[in-house]
Each structure stands twice: as structure tokens, then as C-alpha cells.
Amino acid sequence: MAKKKTIEADLSTQEKIKEAARKVFTQKGYAATRTRDIAEEAGINLALLNYYFRSKEGLFEIVMVEKLQQLFGTIVPILNDEGTTLEKKLELVVLCYIDMLTAHPDLPIFVLSEIRVDPERFSQRIQAGKLLREAYFLKQLKERRPDLHPLHFVMNLVGMTLFPFVGKPIFQAIGNLPAKDYAVLMEERKALIPKWVQAILKTK
Amino acid sequence: MAKKKTIEADLSTQEKIKEAARKVFTQKGYAATRTRDIAEEAGINLALLNYYFRSKEGLFEIVMVEKLQQLFGTIVPILNDEGTTLEKKLELVVLCYIDMLTAHPDLPIFVLSEIRVDPERFSQRIQAGKLLREAYFLKQLKERRPDLHPLHFVMNLVGMTLFPFVGKPIFQAIGNLPAKDYAVLMEERKALIPKWVQAILKTK
DNA sequence: GTCTATAACCTGATAGAC
DNA sequence: GTCTATCAGGTTATAGAC
Numbered sequence: 001m002a003k004k005k006t007i008e009a010d011l012s013t014q015e016k017i018k019e020a021a022r023k024v025f026t027q028k029g030y031a032a033t034r035t036r037d038i039a040e041e042a043g044i045n046l047a048l049l050n051y052y053f054r055s056k057e058g059l060f061e062i063v064m065v066e067k068l069q070q071l072f073g074t075i076v077p078i079l080n081d082e083g084t085t086l087e088k089k090l091e092l093v094v095l096c097y098i099d100m101l102t103a104h105p106d107l108p109i110f111v112l113s114e115i116r117v118d119p120e121r122f123s124q125r126i127q128a129g130k131l132l133r134e135a136y137f138l139k140q141l142k143e144r145r146p147d148l149h150p151l152h153f154v155m156n157l158v159g160m161t162l163f164p165f166v167g168k169p170i171f172q173a174i175g176n177l178p179a180k181d182y183a184v185l186m187e188e189r190k191a192l193i194p195k196w197v198q199a200i201l202k203t204k
Numbered sequence: 205m206a207k208k209k210t211i212e213a214d215l216s217t218q219e220k221i222k223e224a225a226r227k228v229f230t231q232k233g234y235a236a237t238r239t240r241d242i243a244e245e246a247g248i249n250l251a252l253l254n255y256y257f258r259s260k261e262g263l264f265e266i267v268m269v270e271k272l273q274q275l276f277g278t279i280v281p282i283l284n285d286e287g288t289t290l291e292k293k294l295e296l297v298v299l300c301y302i303d304m305l306t307a308h309p310d311l312p313i314f315v316l317s318e319i320r321v322d323p324e325r326f327s328q329r330i331q332a333g334k335l336l337r338e339a340y341f342l343k344q345l346k347e348r349r350p351d352l353h354p355l356h357f358v359m360n361l362v363g364m365t366l367f368p369f370v371g372k373p374i375f376q377a378i379g380n381l382p383a384k385d386y387a388v389l390m391e392e393r394k395a396l397i398p399k400w401v402q403a404i405l406k407t408k
Numbered sequence: 409g410t411c412t413a414t415a416a417c418c419t420g421a422t423a424g425a426c
Numbered sequence: 427g428t429c430t431a432t433c434a435g436g437t438t439a440t441a442g443a444c
Contacts, residue, residue, distance in 0.1 A: 013427075029236075054421095115373050116373070117236050148396075152392070155368045164363065167366075170319075175337070175353070217409075251410075
């Protein structure tokens with residue numbers, strides 16, 4: 001417990017570097033990150049970073065692919081499951097996201113802000129679009145509420161679930177809450193959001 | 205109409221630079237922005253930037269203060285108004301935000317990601333926290349639903365309103381929508397979100 | 409006020425010893 | 427595989443002419 005700040009020592013050097021890169025890139029973003037920061041965080045020399053990974057850009061790509069998978073990969077199978085009800089999907093997605101975001105709070109803002117800085121770079125890689133566009137979930141929404149675009153409900157669900165993490169510093173300041181209490185609110189939302197989304201689905 | 209890309213020529217040089225800085229900083233973030241980009245966007249020489257504003261950091265501070273004001277300044281008076289009902293406040297906030305965000309879509313992600321990169325830098329300046337913490341709006345929420353932390357409803361309201369702009373590239377990919385159609389959805393949400401939040405307030 | 413030229417510094421990447 | 431030392435290129439900021 002002496003060093004929580006630096007990377008575990010019992011990993012391969014390559015893995016230490018990748019782990020450090022995950023941490024620094026997601027916290028500061030690509031542009032604000034210096035390869036020296038990553039090397040220091042990994043407890044190794046700067047030259048080693050370029051020995052294992054060709055370049056800063058290359059290392060970033062690897063991390064980014066992981067993060068995109070982390071952010072979208074988990075929910076696609078849930079939303080595409082033809083054997084579950086709409087209600088069940090809501091429960092599962094919220095549960096799954098809140099657990100994941102509690103462990104990795106700045107994952108969404110990292111991904112979203114990198115996309116914003118350089119949209120071209122990821123235009124192809126958001127095939128998550130394709131996967132989700134035909135999701136069974138959307139069919140179920142369309143069936144339940146043919147009068148409104150299903151994207152409205154996706155926005156509501158994702159907004160209510162992700163945004164408290166994206167805006168955490170702001171909300172914490174408004175509520176004047178210590179981190180512990182904030183975590184309690186997130187726990188509460190696991191059960192609340194599905195109910196709220198269902199209430200929204202029923203509004204005329 | 206010949207040049208929409210560059211800054212209007214009939215502004216003072218100082219204002220041209222500031223306008224260019226607003227545009228480039230908000231789109232690329234502090235770290236990814238080069239002062240050369242701003243100078244070019246402003247149609248002036250790099251040295252002039254340092255003549256009018258001491259440094260990149262200094263220019264950024266000025267822009268950031270403006271943006272914080274733009275993001276929070278508008279809603280604080282609405283939420284603090286003791287003469288309006290909760291329902292009216294919901295309507296006004298949503299209307300106000302969606303109009304503002306339609307004009308400045310990447311305002312929230314800019315502010316949030318800069319805060320994430322360097323939280324210390326803004327810890328003092330988010331006194332918006334103080335202003336909002338005692339907002340009359342929160343009292344009204346607490347009165348309506350004493351069983352739940354008022355922050356839950358703030359998160360829902362803000363999440364449903366802001367997140368569609370923050371996640372625009374993703375949602376657009378999912379829905380395979382051209383920008384025009386996306387704007388239509390945002391228009392629709394002006395009337396929908398207040399109803400939805402009220403439905404949420406009524407869930408037992 | 410505005411420009412050109414350049415100083416001073418920082419960052420990514422490599423060469424070469426061990 | 428890992429390190430130290432250093433290069434090459436780019437970025438901020440300034441000096442000085444006009």
C-alpha cells in the first residue's frame with residue numbers, strides 16, 4: 001500500500017507502460033499528455049516507451065481501441081438480445097454502465113472529447129453506429145412509442161446514466177458532497193433510472 | 205458570404221483575436237491549440253497575439269471565464285427566481301439551454317474536459333456551486349420530493365438536455381441522421397423534456 | 409500597431425553504451 | 427531490455443525594424 005500512485009511492479013514492462021498510458025491518456029487527453037508523463041507513471045525510462053511502442057500516436061491508438069470497446073462493447077449484446085423485454089434491457093444497461101463508470105469515471109468524457117478534437121480519426125471506428133442502428137432495442141422502442149423517434153429515449157437513458165459522471169466535478173460542487181456521498185447517489189440511480197425511463201415511456 | 209471560415213474583418217484586431225481564440229480553443233481544447241492556429245484564424249500575425257494578450261495562457265483564461273459565464277450564467281437567475289413555479293423553471297431552463305447549445309454545441313464538452321484535465325485551475329471558479337447550492341429551485345425540489353436528493357432531478361434535467369449535444373457525433377451515427385434532422389430532434393426536445401421531468405417527479 | 413526574424417524552450421524520438 | 431545523452435522538429439514568446 002506504499003505506492004498507489006505508481007503502477008504495480010509485478011507486471012511486464014510492456015504492460016506497465018500500457019497501464020500507465022491508459023491512466024494518463026484518459027485523464028489528460030492525447031494532446032496534454034507527454035510521453036514523459038507516461039514513462040514516469042510507469043516507473044520506466046522514456047526510451048523504453050519508444051522501444052515497446054513505436055510512437056505516442058501508436059500507443060494512443062491501442063488505448064483508444066480498448067476504451068471504445070469498454071464504452072460500447074458491453075451494452076451492444078444487451079441491447080441486441082431478442083429474448084429480453086424492454087424493461088429488462090433498461091435495468092441491465094443502467095446496472096452495467098453505473099458499475100463500469102464507478103470504476104472508470106472519466107471514460108466517457110475522454111472518448112467524447114477525443115472524438116470532438118479529431119472527428120475524422122474515429123469516423124470509421126464508430127461502427128458502433130451500425131451495430132446499434134439495427135439493435136433489437138430500437139425496434140422495441142419504436143413499437144412501444146411509434147409517435148416519437150427512438151433516439152429520444154436512448155438520449156434520455158444514456159444522458160441520465162452517463163452525464164452524472166461526465167459532470168461529476170460540477171454536480172459535486174453544487175451539492176457540496178464528498179466523494180463518498182456522491183458514490184451513494186450513483187448507487188441509488190441504479191434502481192431509479194429504469195423506473196424513470198419507464199415513466200417517460202408512458203407519458204402521452 | 206465569401207469567407208465564412210475566417211473572422212469578420214470589421215472588428216478591432218483585439219476582438220478578432222479573441223473571436224478566433226473562442227473558436228479554436230472551444231473546438232480543440234487548450235493543449236491541442238497552437239497560438240499559430242489562432243493567429244491564422246484571426247487573419248493576423250502571430251506576434252500580434254502576444255502584443256494584445258500576454259500569453260496563450262492569458263488568452264485562454266479570458267475565453268474560459270466567458271464560457272463559464274455562458275454555460276452557467278443564464279440559468280442561475282432562472283433557478284433562483286422565487287416567483288416562478290417548478291414547472292415554469294423547467295420549461296425556461298430547457299428552452300434557454302437548447303437554444304444556446306444549438307448556437308454553441310461544443311460549449312459543455314469544452315468546459316467539462318478542461319476541468320477534467322486540470323481541476324485545480326477551476327476549483328475556485330466554480331462558485332457557481334455556491335450560487336446554485338442555495339438556489340430556490342433546489343428548495344422547491346426538496347419540497348416536492350423530500351424522499352430523494354434534489355441533485356437526482358438536476359442530473360436528469362441537465363443530462364437529458366445537455367448530453368444530446370455532448371454525444372452528438374455518437375447519436376448521429378446511431379441514428380444515421382443528417383445534421384438537419386438532428387436539429388429537428390433538438391427542437392422537439394424543448395417541449396418534451398419538461399413533460400418528462402415532471403413525469404419523473406411524480407414516480408413513486 | 410503590425411510585421412519579420414529569432415531566441416528560448418519543450419517534446420517526441422533515436423543512437424549507442426551497458 | 428534498459429539506461430543516458432542527444433538530436434531534430436515544433437511551439438511560445440520576444441526583439442527590433444517599419
